[in-house]
Amino acid sequence: MLEFTKKTILRSLAKGVVLAAATTFSFGQPAFAESPFHTGVWQLNTKDGPRGLVVSDWLVFEDGLPKRWLYRRAGTNDQNQFDFFTRTINDSGYTPVGIRVYRTGEHAMKYTLAPKGEEPFEVTAERLSIPNYKNSCLSVEKKGNRFYRTWNGTASSNLKKMKLSKSRLTVDGDARNVTVEEVRVGRMGIMEDGKPLAFLTDAGGDYAVLQWFKPGVSVEQMRDKEREILDFASEEVVRNPGGDCDRQIASRLKAMK
The missing domain is CATH 2.40.128 (Lipocalin)
Structure with a gap:
């Protein structure tokens, strides 16, 4: 399994790697009428400067391609917060890191990475795209x-x-x-x-x-x-x-x- 730790994440952000499209499955809950609030293109405000984050309804990309599935953690989600288990494409189990997105405003959120056994790493993020745009290319609804x-x-x-x-x-x-x-x-x-x-x-x-x-x-x-x-x-x-x-x-x- 590819190691996905806080050090890896920080190193990726320092290099300006764009994280894109995060996959979230509803685990039997009704499909969203609109894409969830985290779907879109974001600016992460890190201590080393701004970095890009692109999130679809269902996947986190790295280097411009889908890379990590996000599985919504049952019982921890509301309209403003989603907690996820993660899995790297072609791995057979969850990666030992969780992701939380917490909406702090119409165009802002906190983005937290929590590698198992390490301190969580949190940054603020500002939306660069239109939230829940009807025909968003990052949405998976009705396609x-x-x-x-x-x-x-x-x-x-x-x-x-x-x-x-x-x-x-x-x-x-x-x-x-x-x-x-x-x-x-x-x-x-x-x-x-x-x-x-x-x-x-x-x-x-x-x-x-x-x-x-x-x-x-x-x-x-x-x-x-x-x-x-x-x-x-x-x-x-x-x-x-x-x-x-x-x-x-x-x-x-x-x-x-």
Whole structure:
């Protein structure tokens, strides 16, 4: 598992690494009518100067790509505060660091990282994007049709190109006959011969994550909205080649002071 500690975080911030898009699953609660308040582009005010933070509904990015899933911690959330467990893409369990976002104003929040066994690290943050904008490119709401397209591979995938339709999945020229169903807002379940094959999960922005199941995952597990599958055969980050969100994010980050 990639070490994700306070020292790593501070080192990343010192280098100006942009954290982007944080994934939050509702664990059986109703989907948000709007994206949660932390979704957007932010300026983190660190002792070493301003740093960028980009958060979708569901993932934290590093180096411009989805990197760390956020799982909302039950019983610790209200409209102004969310506590998360985290998991690095392609790891099989939670990372030993928690994240808390606490709204302090319409365009401000506190962002806290809490590595296990260490003192929490907290900074203030100012929003650079419009909160809960109806057509925000970082939101995953009501975008089911966006899955049915051609996707390009990224530095965080082994595949070069994939295409998904309602009856076929093609990866680097290898086509499979499949069925596809929405298992929750922002996530499609893909089955081959009636057996679960993969999730395609909206990562927000221009990205999605193809999550290949290990053998033995049942249809009931695939459809379960209460329990998350954490252990996959592999997870591959793909990008919509016609997407415009990366450009919009870059434009917002230029507004940092």
